[in-house]
Amino acid sequence: MTTPYARIVRRETHSPRTVTTIVLACLITLACLYLGTELVLRMLGQPALLVTPADAFGWVAALPTLQPQAAITLGGALLALIGLVLMVHAVASGRLARHQMMHEGRAVIVDNGVLASSIARRVETVARLPQGQAAVSVSHRRAVVEVTPTSGIPVDDAAIRSAVEEEIASYDLRPPLRHTVRVKTTGTIGS
Protein backbone atom coordinates (compact mmCIF):
# COMPACT_ATOMS: atom_id res chain seq x y z
CA MET A 1 0.00 0.00 0.00
CA THR A 2 1.60 3.19 -1.12
CA THR A 3 0.51 6.22 0.83
CA PRO A 4 1.57 9.71 -0.16
CA TYR A 5 3.37 10.27 3.13
CA ALA A 6 5.86 12.65 1.60
CA ARG A 7 2.98 14.88 0.58
CA ILE A 8 1.34 14.63 4.02
CA VAL A 9 4.59 15.47 5.80
CA ARG A 10 5.25 18.39 3.49
CA ARG A 11 1.75 19.76 4.07
CA GLU A 12 1.99 19.33 7.82
CA THR A 13 5.35 21.07 8.12
CA HIS A 14 4.67 24.07 5.89
CA SER A 15 2.21 26.90 6.23
CA PRO A 16 -0.70 26.87 3.79
CA ARG A 17 -0.86 30.70 3.87
CA THR A 18 -4.56 30.38 4.42
CA VAL A 19 -4.98 33.17 6.96
CA THR A 20 -3.33 35.78 4.71
CA THR A 21 -5.43 34.63 1.78
CA ILE A 22 -8.67 34.89 3.74
CA VAL A 23 -7.80 38.33 5.13
CA LEU A 24 -6.82 39.66 1.71
CA ALA A 25 -9.85 38.20 -0.02
CA CYS A 26 -12.16 39.68 2.62
CA LEU A 27 -10.54 43.12 2.37
CA ILE A 28 -10.77 43.10 -1.43
CA THR A 29 -14.40 41.99 -1.22
CA LEU A 30 -15.22 44.82 1.18
CA ALA A 31 -13.43 47.36 -1.03
CA CYS A 32 -15.31 46.14 -4.10
CA LEU A 33 -18.65 46.25 -2.29
CA TYR A 34 -17.96 49.79 -1.13
CA LEU A 35 -17.01 50.97 -4.63
CA GLY A 36 -20.04 49.22 -6.07
CA THR A 37 -22.28 50.92 -3.53
CA GLU A 38 -20.91 54.34 -4.47
CA LEU A 39 -21.47 53.59 -8.16
CA VAL A 40 -25.03 52.39 -7.59
CA LEU A 41 -25.79 55.44 -5.41
CA ARG A 42 -24.46 57.63 -8.23
CA MET A 43 -26.71 55.82 -10.70
CA LEU A 44 -29.73 56.28 -8.47
CA GLY A 45 -28.87 59.93 -8.06
CA GLN A 46 -28.50 59.57 -4.30
CA PRO A 47 -25.84 61.41 -2.26
CA ALA A 48 -22.57 59.53 -1.90
CA LEU A 49 -21.54 57.71 1.28
CA LEU A 50 -18.07 59.27 1.34
CA VAL A 51 -17.06 60.50 -2.13
CA THR A 52 -18.74 60.40 -5.51
CA PRO A 53 -16.97 58.30 -8.17
CA ALA A 54 -16.19 61.46 -10.16
CA ASP A 55 -14.53 63.12 -7.15
CA ALA A 56 -12.52 59.99 -6.41
CA PHE A 57 -11.28 59.84 -10.00
CA GLY A 58 -10.43 63.53 -9.92
CA TRP A 59 -8.45 63.01 -6.73
CA VAL A 60 -6.40 60.19 -8.24
CA ALA A 61 -5.79 62.17 -11.43
CA ALA A 62 -4.64 65.21 -9.47
CA LEU A 63 -2.38 63.21 -7.14
CA PRO A 64 0.90 64.91 -8.28
CA THR A 65 -0.44 68.38 -7.45
CA LEU A 66 -2.09 67.62 -4.12
CA GLN A 67 -0.66 68.87 -0.83
CA PRO A 68 1.00 67.83 1.37
CA GLN A 69 3.08 65.88 -1.09
CA ALA A 70 5.03 64.25 1.74
CA ALA A 71 1.86 62.53 2.98
CA ILE A 72 1.23 61.04 -0.47
CA THR A 73 4.84 59.85 -0.67
CA LEU A 74 4.55 58.31 2.78
CA GLY A 75 1.26 56.62 1.94
CA GLY A 76 2.68 55.29 -1.32
CA ALA A 77 5.81 54.02 0.38
CA LEU A 78 3.67 52.31 3.02
CA LEU A 79 1.54 50.60 0.34
CA ALA A 80 4.68 49.52 -1.52
CA LEU A 81 6.14 48.12 1.70
CA ILE A 82 2.99 46.12 2.44
CA GLY A 83 3.11 44.83 -1.14
CA LEU A 84 6.74 43.82 -0.75
CA VAL A 85 6.02 42.03 2.54
CA LEU A 86 3.15 40.16 0.89
CA MET A 87 5.35 39.13 -2.04
CA VAL A 88 8.03 37.83 0.30
CA HIS A 89 5.31 36.08 2.29
CA ALA A 90 4.06 34.41 -0.88
CA VAL A 91 7.50 33.23 -1.96
CA ALA A 92 9.04 32.26 1.41
CA SER A 93 8.88 28.59 2.31
CA GLY A 94 6.62 29.09 5.33
CA ARG A 95 8.28 26.27 7.21
CA LEU A 96 6.57 25.59 10.52
CA ALA A 97 8.41 24.92 13.79
CA ARG A 98 7.91 21.18 13.48
CA HIS A 99 9.92 18.06 12.88
CA GLN A 100 9.14 14.72 11.39
CA MET A 101 9.72 11.76 13.67
CA MET A 102 10.65 8.67 11.70
CA HIS A 103 8.32 5.75 11.97
CA GLU A 104 7.80 3.04 9.43
CA GLY A 105 4.41 3.21 7.78
CA ARG A 106 3.15 6.35 9.45
CA ALA A 107 3.69 10.06 9.21
CA VAL A 108 4.52 11.52 12.62
CA ILE A 109 4.99 15.26 13.09
CA VAL A 110 6.13 16.87 16.34
CA ASP A 111 6.04 20.52 17.34
CA ASN A 112 9.44 21.87 18.36
CA GLY A 113 7.92 22.96 21.67
CA VAL A 114 7.14 19.35 22.58
CA LEU A 115 10.73 18.35 21.83
CA ALA A 116 12.09 21.24 23.89
CA SER A 117 9.98 20.55 26.96
CA SER A 118 10.73 16.84 26.76
CA ILE A 119 14.49 17.45 26.56
CA ALA A 120 14.25 19.92 29.43
CA ARG A 121 12.40 17.41 31.58
CA ARG A 122 15.02 14.78 30.83
CA VAL A 123 17.90 17.13 31.69
CA GLU A 124 16.23 18.18 34.94
CA THR A 125 15.73 14.57 35.91
CA VAL A 126 19.30 13.57 35.12
CA ALA A 127 20.89 16.62 36.74
CA ARG A 128 18.51 16.50 39.72
CA LEU A 129 17.44 20.06 39.12
CA PRO A 130 14.14 21.63 40.11
CA GLN A 131 11.76 22.31 37.29
CA GLY A 132 12.55 25.37 35.20
CA GLN A 133 16.32 25.32 35.57
CA ALA A 134 16.93 23.72 32.19
CA ALA A 135 15.94 26.02 29.35
CA VAL A 136 15.80 24.37 25.95
CA SER A 137 15.13 26.00 22.62
CA VAL A 138 14.69 23.90 19.51
CA SER A 139 15.04 25.37 16.04
CA HIS A 140 15.06 23.68 12.68
CA ARG A 141 18.48 22.04 12.99
CA ARG A 142 19.69 22.83 16.49
CA ALA A 143 18.70 22.35 20.08
CA VAL A 144 20.27 24.67 22.63
CA VAL A 145 20.19 23.47 26.21
CA GLU A 146 20.99 25.98 28.93
CA VAL A 147 21.37 24.58 32.41
CA THR A 148 21.33 26.79 35.48
CA PRO A 149 22.73 24.81 38.42
CA THR A 150 21.51 25.40 41.92
CA SER A 151 24.11 27.48 43.72
CA GLY A 152 26.58 25.31 45.60
CA ILE A 153 25.50 22.05 44.00
CA PRO A 154 27.62 21.14 40.99
CA VAL A 155 25.92 19.36 38.11
CA ASP A 156 27.32 16.41 36.20
CA ASP A 157 28.21 17.98 32.88
CA ALA A 158 29.01 14.74 31.08
CA ALA A 159 25.81 13.06 32.27
CA ILE A 160 23.72 15.97 30.98
CA ARG A 161 25.45 15.88 27.62
CA SER A 162 24.95 12.17 27.16
CA ALA A 163 21.34 12.41 28.34
CA VAL A 164 20.61 15.13 25.78
CA GLU A 165 22.31 13.16 23.06
CA GLU A 166 20.44 9.99 23.94
CA GLU A 167 17.12 11.79 24.18
CA ILE A 168 17.51 13.46 20.80
CA ALA A 169 18.71 10.24 19.22
CA SER A 170 15.62 8.46 20.54
CA TYR A 171 13.39 10.84 18.59
CA ASP A 172 15.03 10.05 15.24
CA LEU A 173 14.06 13.37 13.68
CA ARG A 174 14.09 14.65 10.13
CA PRO A 175 15.90 16.96 9.71
CA PRO A 176 18.26 15.74 12.44
CA LEU A 177 18.99 17.99 15.40
CA ARG A 178 22.44 18.99 16.52
CA HIS A 179 22.70 20.17 20.07
CA THR A 180 24.65 22.53 22.29
CA VAL A 181 24.71 22.23 26.05
CA ARG A 182 25.70 25.23 28.12
CA VAL A 183 26.02 24.97 31.86
CA LYS A 184 25.93 28.42 33.39
CA THR A 185 28.81 29.29 35.69
CA THR A 186 26.52 31.24 38.00
CA GLY A 187 23.85 29.27 39.79
CA THR A 188 20.52 30.28 41.21
CA ILE A 189 19.60 30.23 44.84
CA GLY A 190 18.08 26.87 45.62
CA SER A 191 14.42 26.76 46.44
Added chain:
Amino acid sequence: MNDTNRALNRVFIFLVGLILLVVGSAAAALQFWPWWAARWDDAGRSAGSVLTDAFTATPVPGTDFSWWLLGAVLVLLGLVTLMVVILANVGGGGSREIYRRPVSEQDASSDRLLIDTSFAAEALKHSLDKRPDLVGTTVGAFTVKRRPVLHVGVTPRQGVSPRLVMEETNRLIDNLAQVVGDAPATCLTIHSGLRARLGHDQRVR
Protein backbone atom coordinates in the same frame (compact mmCIF):
# COMPACT_ATOMS: atom_id res chain seq x y z
CA MET B 1 -3.80 18.44 5.79
CA ASN B 2 -6.91 19.70 4.06
CA ASP B 3 -7.40 20.26 0.37
CA THR B 4 -6.50 23.95 0.32
CA ASN B 5 -4.84 24.78 -2.95
CA ARG B 6 -1.66 26.22 -1.54
CA ALA B 7 -0.17 27.22 -4.86
CA LEU B 8 -3.30 29.26 -5.56
CA ASN B 9 -3.00 30.91 -2.15
CA ARG B 10 0.55 31.90 -2.85
CA VAL B 11 -0.13 33.13 -6.38
CA PHE B 12 -3.03 35.22 -5.07
CA ILE B 13 -0.97 36.75 -2.25
CA PHE B 14 1.89 37.41 -4.67
CA LEU B 15 -0.35 39.18 -7.18
CA VAL B 16 -2.00 41.35 -4.53
CA GLY B 17 1.46 42.21 -3.18
CA LEU B 18 2.71 43.04 -6.66
CA ILE B 19 -0.24 45.35 -7.35
CA LEU B 20 0.23 47.12 -4.00
CA LEU B 21 3.96 47.47 -4.65
CA VAL B 22 3.45 48.96 -8.12
CA VAL B 23 0.65 51.34 -7.07
CA GLY B 24 2.46 52.36 -3.90
CA SER B 25 5.79 53.07 -5.55
CA ALA B 26 4.04 54.90 -8.40
CA ALA B 27 2.43 57.22 -5.87
CA ALA B 28 5.60 57.58 -3.80
CA ALA B 29 7.73 58.40 -6.84
CA LEU B 30 5.61 61.45 -7.74
CA GLN B 31 7.45 63.73 -5.34
CA PHE B 32 10.96 62.84 -6.48
CA TRP B 33 10.52 62.32 -10.21
CA PRO B 34 9.09 65.37 -12.00
CA TRP B 35 8.94 63.56 -15.36
CA TRP B 36 6.78 60.83 -13.84
CA ALA B 37 4.55 63.41 -12.10
CA ALA B 38 4.05 65.19 -15.43
CA ARG B 39 3.14 61.89 -17.13
CA TRP B 40 0.65 61.13 -14.35
CA ASP B 41 -0.87 64.59 -14.71
CA ASP B 42 -1.19 64.21 -18.53
CA ALA B 43 -2.64 60.72 -18.22
CA GLY B 44 -5.12 61.91 -15.60
CA ARG B 45 -6.28 64.78 -17.80
CA SER B 46 -6.63 62.72 -20.98
CA ALA B 47 -8.29 59.82 -19.13
CA GLY B 48 -10.69 62.31 -17.62
CA SER B 49 -11.71 63.71 -21.00
CA VAL B 50 -11.91 60.24 -22.58
CA LEU B 51 -14.16 59.06 -19.76
CA THR B 52 -16.39 62.13 -19.95
CA ASP B 53 -16.76 61.62 -23.73
CA ALA B 54 -17.46 57.94 -23.30
CA PHE B 55 -20.04 58.57 -20.60
CA THR B 56 -21.91 61.21 -22.57
CA ALA B 57 -21.79 59.01 -25.69
CA THR B 58 -23.41 55.96 -24.09
CA PRO B 59 -26.23 57.06 -21.83
CA VAL B 60 -28.69 54.55 -20.49
CA PRO B 61 -32.04 55.73 -21.90
CA GLY B 62 -34.10 57.69 -19.42
CA THR B 63 -31.28 58.19 -16.92
CA ASP B 64 -28.27 60.45 -16.53
CA PHE B 65 -25.65 57.73 -16.29
CA SER B 66 -23.73 55.71 -18.84
CA TRP B 67 -23.60 52.01 -19.66
CA TRP B 68 -19.99 52.23 -18.59
CA LEU B 69 -21.00 52.73 -14.97
CA LEU B 70 -23.15 49.64 -15.18
CA GLY B 71 -20.16 47.82 -16.67
CA ALA B 72 -17.96 48.99 -13.79
CA VAL B 73 -20.47 47.62 -11.29
CA LEU B 74 -20.46 44.30 -13.14
CA VAL B 75 -16.65 44.21 -13.08
CA LEU B 76 -16.72 44.82 -9.32
CA LEU B 77 -19.29 42.05 -8.91
CA GLY B 78 -17.03 39.80 -10.95
CA LEU B 79 -14.12 40.61 -8.61
CA VAL B 80 -16.28 39.80 -5.59
CA THR B 81 -17.23 36.48 -7.19
CA LEU B 82 -13.55 35.74 -7.77
CA MET B 83 -12.84 36.43 -4.09
CA VAL B 84 -15.69 34.14 -3.05
CA VAL B 85 -14.25 31.42 -5.30
CA ILE B 86 -10.85 31.87 -3.66
CA LEU B 87 -12.40 31.74 -0.18
CA ALA B 88 -14.40 28.64 -1.10
CA ASN B 89 -11.17 27.00 -2.21
CA VAL B 90 -9.78 27.13 1.32
CA GLY B 91 -10.22 24.01 3.40
CA GLY B 92 -12.23 21.00 2.44
CA GLY B 93 -10.90 17.57 1.67
CA GLY B 94 -12.32 15.94 4.76
CA SER B 95 -13.14 12.27 4.44
CA ARG B 96 -16.22 10.70 5.94
CA GLU B 97 -14.73 7.25 5.98
CA ILE B 98 -11.32 5.90 6.86
CA TYR B 99 -11.65 2.58 5.20
CA ARG B 100 -13.48 1.12 2.25
CA ARG B 101 -13.15 -2.24 0.60
CA PRO B 102 -15.33 -4.90 -0.97
CA VAL B 103 -16.93 -7.22 1.57
CA SER B 104 -15.80 -10.21 -0.43
CA GLU B 105 -12.18 -10.50 -1.45
CA GLN B 106 -13.14 -12.56 -4.49
CA ASP B 107 -15.91 -10.40 -5.80
CA ALA B 108 -14.79 -6.81 -6.13
CA SER B 109 -18.26 -5.78 -7.25
CA SER B 110 -19.88 -6.94 -4.01
CA ASP B 111 -21.20 -4.48 -1.46
CA ARG B 112 -18.61 -2.34 0.12
CA LEU B 113 -17.53 -2.28 3.72
CA LEU B 114 -17.14 1.27 5.00
CA ILE B 115 -15.68 2.36 8.28
CA ASP B 116 -16.97 5.77 9.20
CA THR B 117 -14.48 8.35 10.40
CA SER B 118 -16.61 9.03 13.46
CA PHE B 119 -16.25 5.40 14.52
CA ALA B 120 -12.47 5.65 14.52
CA ALA B 121 -12.64 9.07 16.13
CA GLU B 122 -14.89 7.88 18.97
CA ALA B 123 -12.81 4.80 19.60
CA LEU B 124 -9.45 6.57 19.56
CA LYS B 125 -10.63 9.57 21.55
CA HIS B 126 -12.15 7.33 24.15
CA SER B 127 -8.81 5.56 24.65
CA LEU B 128 -6.66 8.67 24.38
CA ASP B 129 -8.74 10.75 26.78
CA LYS B 130 -8.00 8.25 29.53
CA ARG B 131 -4.29 8.85 29.19
CA PRO B 132 -2.95 11.12 31.95
CA ASP B 133 -0.08 12.43 29.82
CA LEU B 134 -2.30 13.99 27.16
CA VAL B 135 -4.37 17.13 27.54
CA GLY B 136 -6.10 17.12 24.19
CA THR B 137 -6.96 14.89 21.26
CA THR B 138 -8.44 15.52 17.84
CA VAL B 139 -9.21 12.76 15.37
CA GLY B 140 -10.32 13.28 11.80
CA ALA B 141 -9.74 12.00 8.33
CA PHE B 142 -8.72 13.59 5.07
CA THR B 143 -8.55 12.47 1.52
CA VAL B 144 -5.03 12.67 0.18
CA LYS B 145 -4.65 11.64 -3.44
CA ARG B 146 -8.06 9.95 -3.34
CA ARG B 147 -7.07 7.83 -0.39
CA PRO B 148 -8.48 8.35 3.09
CA VAL B 149 -5.87 9.25 5.68
CA LEU B 150 -6.64 9.14 9.38
CA HIS B 151 -5.34 12.19 11.19
CA VAL B 152 -4.71 11.98 14.92
CA GLY B 153 -3.58 15.11 16.75
CA VAL B 154 -2.53 14.90 20.38
CA THR B 155 -1.32 17.54 22.83
CA PRO B 156 0.85 15.99 25.53
CA ARG B 157 1.60 17.65 28.85
CA GLN B 158 4.87 19.50 29.27
CA GLY B 159 7.90 17.28 29.41
CA VAL B 160 6.33 14.11 28.07
CA SER B 161 8.58 12.34 25.59
CA PRO B 162 7.09 12.49 22.10
CA ARG B 163 8.61 9.08 21.39
CA LEU B 164 6.49 7.53 24.14
CA VAL B 165 3.40 9.40 22.99
CA MET B 166 4.01 8.18 19.46
CA GLU B 167 4.50 4.57 20.50
CA GLU B 168 1.41 4.45 22.67
CA THR B 169 -0.75 6.20 20.13
CA ASN B 170 0.51 3.90 17.41
CA ARG B 171 -0.39 0.93 19.58
CA LEU B 172 -3.95 2.23 19.80
CA ILE B 173 -4.09 2.73 16.06
CA ASP B 174 -2.80 -0.81 15.58
CA ASN B 175 -5.57 -2.05 17.87
CA LEU B 176 -8.07 -0.13 15.81
CA ALA B 177 -6.59 -1.70 12.69
CA GLN B 178 -7.16 -5.14 14.19
CA VAL B 179 -10.83 -4.35 14.75
CA VAL B 180 -11.25 -2.84 11.32
CA GLY B 181 -9.19 -5.44 9.51
CA ASP B 182 -6.65 -3.20 7.90
CA ALA B 183 -4.44 -0.36 9.08
CA PRO B 184 -5.62 2.96 7.73
CA ALA B 185 -2.96 5.31 6.47
CA THR B 186 -2.26 7.53 9.45
CA CYS B 187 -0.76 10.88 10.17
CA LEU B 188 0.00 11.63 13.81
CA THR B 189 0.76 15.17 14.91
CA ILE B 190 2.05 15.95 18.39
CA HIS B 191 1.34 19.51 19.40
CA SER B 192 2.64 21.90 21.95
CA GLY B 193 0.41 24.80 22.75
CA LEU B 194 -1.34 26.92 25.26
CA ARG B 195 -3.26 23.98 26.66
CA ALA B 196 -0.06 22.04 27.30
CA ARG B 197 1.55 25.01 28.99
CA LEU B 198 -1.43 25.98 31.10
CA GLY B 199 -2.37 22.41 31.91
CA HIS B 200 -1.59 21.02 35.30
CA ASP B 201 2.12 20.30 35.16
CA GLN B 202 2.31 16.96 36.84
CA ARG B 203 5.04 14.40 36.56
CA VAL B 204 3.51 11.49 34.77
CA ARG B 205 6.52 9.27 34.38
